[in-house]
Amino acid sequence: MRFHFTDEQTQFRDTLRRFLQTVSPTTAVRRAMVTESGYDAAVWKRMAHELGLNGLVIPEQYGGAGFGLVELCIAMEEMGRSLLCAPFLGSSVLATYMIRLAATDDQKQRMLPALAAGESIAALAFAERNGGFDASSISTLAARVGDRYVLTGEKFYVLDGMSADALLVVARIGVSDGLSLFLVRPDAKGLTRRALEVIDPTRKLAGITFDRVDAELIGDADTAAPALERTLDLGNIALANEMVGGAARLLEDTLAYTKMRVQFGRAIASFQAVKHRCAEMLLSVELAKSAAYFAAEAVDEGRADVDYLSSLAKACASETYLQTAIDAIQLHGGIGFTFDQDTHLWFKRAKSSEVLFGDATWHRRRMMQRLPAKEVA
Amino acid sequence: MNEDAIRTEVRAWLEANWDSSLSLVEWRSRLVDSGWGMPEWPRAWYGRDFSSAQARVVQQELAKVGAVGVARTGIRLLAAATLLEHGSDAHKTKFLRPILTGADTWCQLFSEPGSGSDLAGATTRADFKDERWIVNGQKLWTTSAHHADWGLLLARTDWDAPKHEGLSFFVIDMHQPGVTVQPLKQMNGHASFNQVFFSDAVVDPEHLVGKLGNGWAVAMTTLAHERRGADGMRSGAADVGTAASRTGRVHDEERKEIETVMAPYTWYPQRAGRVDLAVPRAKETGRIDDPTVQQELAKLLILSSSAEWTARRARATQQLGKPQGPEGSLGKLAASHVARAAARVHTLIACAEALLSGVDGAEHGVIAEILLSVPAVSIAGGTDEIQRNIIAERVLQMPKEPRFDTGPFRDIPRNTQ
Numbered sequence: 001m002r003f004h005f006t007d008e009q010t011q012f013r014d015t016l017r018r019f020l021q022t023v024s025p026t027t028a029v030r031r032a033m034v035t036e037s038g039y040d041a042a043v044w045k046r047m048a049h050e051l052g053l054n055g056l057v058i059p060e061q062y063g064g065a066g067f068g069l070v071e072l073c074i075a076m077e078e079m080g081r082s083l084l085c086a087p088f089l090g091s092s093v094l095a096t097y098m099i100r101l102a103a104t105d106d107q108k109q110r111m112l113p114a115l116a117a118g119e120s121i122a123a124l125a126f127a128e129r130n131g132g133f134d135a136s137s138i139s140t141l142a143a144r145v146g147d148r149y150v151l152t153g154e155k156f157y158v159l160d161g162m163s164a165d166a167l168l169v170v171a172r173i174g175v176s177d178g179l180s181l182f183l184v185r186p187d188a189k190g191l192t193r194r195a196l197e198v199i200d201p202t203r204k205l206a207g208i209t210f211d212r213v214d215a216e217l218i219g220d221a222d223t224a225a226p227a228l229e230r231t232l233d234l235g236n237i238a239l240a241n242e243m244v245g246g247a248a249r250l251l252e253d254t255l256a257y258t259k260m261r262v263q264f265g266r267a268i269a270s271f272q273a274v275k276h277r278c279a280e281m282l283l284s285v286e287l288a289k290s291a292a293y294f295a296a297e298a299v300d301e302g303r304a305d306v307d308y309l310s311s312l313a314k315a316c317a318s319e320t321y322l323q324t325a326i327d328a329i330q331l332h333g334g335i336g337f338t339f340d341q342d343t344h345l346w347f348k349r350a351k352s353s354e355v356l357f358g359d360a361t362w363h364r365r366r367m368m369q370r371l372p373a374k375e376v377a
Numbered sequence: 378m379n380e381d382a383i384r385t386e387v388r389a390w391l392e393a394n395w396d397s398s399l400s401l402v403e404w405r406s407r408l409v410d411s412g413w414g415m416p417e418w419p420r421a422w423y424g425r426d427f428s429s430a431q432a433r434v435v436q437q438e439l440a441k442v443g444a445v446g447v448a449r450t451g452i453r454l455l456a457a458a459t460l461l462e463h464g465s466d467a468h469k470t471k472f473l474r475p476i477l478t479g480a481d482t483w484c485q486l487f488s489e490p491g492s493g494s495d496l497a498g499a500t501t502r503a504d505f506k507d508e509r510w511i512v513n514g515q516k517l518w519t520t521s522a523h524h525a526d527w528g529l530l531l532a533r534t535d536w537d538a539p540k541h542e543g544l545s546f547f548v549i550d551m552h553q554p555g556v557t558v559q560p561l562k563q564m565n566g567h568a569s570f571n572q573v574f575f576s577d578a579v580v581d582p583e584h585l586v587g588k589l590g591n592g593w594a595v596a597m598t599t600l601a602h603e604r605r606g607a608d609g610m611r612s613g614a615a616d617v618g619t620a621a622s623r624t625g626r627v628h629d630e631e632r633k634e635i636e637t638v639m640a641p642y643t644w645y646p647q648r649a650g651r652v653d654l655a656v657p658r659a660k661e662t663g664r665i666d667d668p669t670v671q672q673e674l675a676k677l678l679i680l681s682s683s684a685e686w687t688a689r690r691a692r693a694t695q696q697l698g699k700p701q702g703p704e705g706s707l708g709k710l711a712a713s714h715v716a717r718a719a720a721r722v723h724t725l726i727a728c729a730e731a732l733l734s735g736v737d738g739a740e741h742g743v744i745a746e747i748l749l750s751v752p753a754v755s756i757a758g759g760t761d762e763i764q765r766n767i768i769a770e771r772v773l774q775m776p777k778e779p780r781f782d783t784g785p786f787r788d789i790p791r792n793t794q
Binding site: 001002003004255258259266267269270271272274275276278279280282283286287288289290291293294312315316361364365367368371 | 656665668671672674675676678679680682683684686687689690692693694697699703704707710711714762764765766768769770772773774775776777778779
């Protein structure tokens with residue numbers, strides 16, 4: 001493990017930060033978050049064309065940049081800082097990894113280049129209303145009809161499901177113990193989708209119902225469960241990095257505010273009650289960064305304990321991001337609770353990220369189930 | 378001098394001089410006088426002006442033949458570093474060699490009952506009478522004072538100067554009637570430190586280090602070396618294992634030296650929380666199946682792993698010669714969180730057994746010792762509150778609080794004893 005970023009990676013971060021400062025100031029966030037799709041299509045195209053972000057982890061043979069998780073996580077951290085509204089986590093991370101891990105070469109050839117080019121958006125529909133993000137309780141049913149399948153059931157909490165033109169649906173064929181992955185077009189007959197009302201308007205979720213909807217099997221039948229678990233491991237690590245980016249930004253903005261805000265004849269940043277809270281915020285953010293960075297590097301180094309580290313990083317980031325957001329609002333005082341002030345935008349992202357793909361308690365339990373025989377670090 | 382040349386020369390010298398049947402002080406005298414004991418020190422004072430990389434090469438050669446190095450236990454190297462920087466040639470001539478050979482033991486007389494975090498508020502006084510300094514007052518938390526030959530003393534010599542400008546730095550002879558050393562028993566039952574009372578104790582005028590009134594700057598040098606880990610606590614512990622496996626008079630004496638110094642600190646690992654025991658004990662006791670234990674254990678592992686990785690990030694940045702990020706200032710505060718979380722988890726795992734100590738206690742009392750030692754972590758070496766101030770002011774660039782301790786020291790409110 002290196003424990004530091006290379007000069008190239010730091011340059012990549014700087015480039016991204018400048019780009020995001022231009023395309024995703026909070027005025028842009030506020031514009032995008034009130035739309036149904038939740039993102040700016042022109043920015044999405046620029047991300048693909050100017051920076052190659054959409055295909056960051058798509059192999060070069062499929063039109064992508066072929067980078068590893070560390071580079072992806074740098075992008076996620078920067079997007080978390082600027083609260084970018086885009087279907088990046090749903091399409092460029094989750095759906096992309098799922099296709100990479102589950103699809104046949106022919107299917108990859110059909111789907112990945114379009115994703116890399118920013119011409120297509122895919123969503124991974126696995127969660128359901130009852131089981132939440134727990135893949136073991138998936139009950140959407142697939143039935144074989146000739147060489148195709150029909151799906152019946154309901155998917156919920158589908159990240160970027162409204163903006164996707166390709167839906168990757170995880171379902172069970174009959175009473176199979178295994179899971180299978182299907183490609184469904186959102187305009188297919190029998191499919192209805194709606195935007196769910198969410199607490200975090202910067203992250204859009206869809207509810208989708210399937211009534212005998214035509215579907216194409218992706219990869220082999222009954223073998224999608226390991227790919228889904230790995231995808232979620234990588235997705236959680238990416239999300240954890242996005243979360244620490246958001247938390248770091250909240251801390252910076254809060255510090256700037258406390259240095260400017262004067263009460264009792266002095267900047268409130270000079271009060272120990274404020275300083276000590278900020279010092280603890282910094283500690284929490286740096287620890288969460290270390291966990292998120294370590295997990296990303298562990299994937300690129302091919303370590304065997306990625307499942308454990310993924311849950312560790314996500315649990316850590318969940319507690320840190322939300323607590324940082326709580327502290328940020330607290331230190332802003334009354335103004336922090338207003339809609340016009342921006343802190344609540346990150347607070348809502350912190351809250352939704354905390355719960356997305358399993359909250360801290362769920363991931364801590366999973367950590368202990370996946371505890372490596374020999375402890376890390 | 379390049380690496381190969383160094384190796385050749387050290388090997389030849391060791392061939393001619395290393396002898397494990399010598400007494401510890403005899404051997405170290407040879408080593409110190411040769412300049413191979415402290416090669417990173419100046420040539421004029423037992424060194425060779427080596428870089429730390431060159432010095433490591435020498436260290437490797439000594440280790441290869443199992444040769445014992447200079448004395449490092451206790452605070453002697455902090456004393457040496459302070460004297461090298463601020464001492465006169467007379468100080469260096471008199472003190473440095475017996476420090477390195479281990480002939481003399483040193484202690485640090487800084488903290489007082491009335492000034493802990495606010496070290497510069499020291500009220501132990503040194504008054505110049507009849508061509509000598511007369512010292513009165515009390516120091517606290519003094520490691521090794523009961524067997525020290527010399528002490529580094531921070532005392533007030535001017536009560537009308539501002540707080541930091543009225544202090545002077547002395548070397549005091551600990552073997553005199555005016556110095557009384559008493560063990561200080563801690564809440565965990567150990568007595569690892571001392572309190573030292575001065576009643577008309579005497580310091581020779583030539584034992585003033587640095588200029589009169591410049592004691593704070595000298596003390597800061599000592600503390601800077603302490604923060605860099607130059608004290609013998611850690612290196613001493615590491616040496617125990619090496620020394621144990623070797624035979625010969627010099628090794629026997631070194632082993633005894635380390636054991637004597639380390640004996641009062643057997644509880645230090647427990648103070649840090651013993652995270653290493655948490656998972657094995659949870660498994661052995663079966664408590665790992667309890668969902669609450671799982672949650673708290675996971676929280677502890679997240680905290681301790683992320684703290685370790687943060688320290689590794691700081692080291693990696695340092696090794697690359699890049700500017701230090703905030704991660705470098707957080708270790709002490711993180712350690713407090715880890716220790717407290719560990720104590721909580723050990724209690725959860727032990728259940729009712731957490732009531733017991735000694736032979737009746739879990740792990741023969743080790744768990745009880747954790748529970749009663751952890752409160753020290755957030756105090757010793759800078760309290761959590763001071764750490765948070767440092768992080769806020771130096772890392773986060775937040776403004777300092779208004780001060781009430783400017784002007785003549787005499788007028789500043791202070792503890793009444």
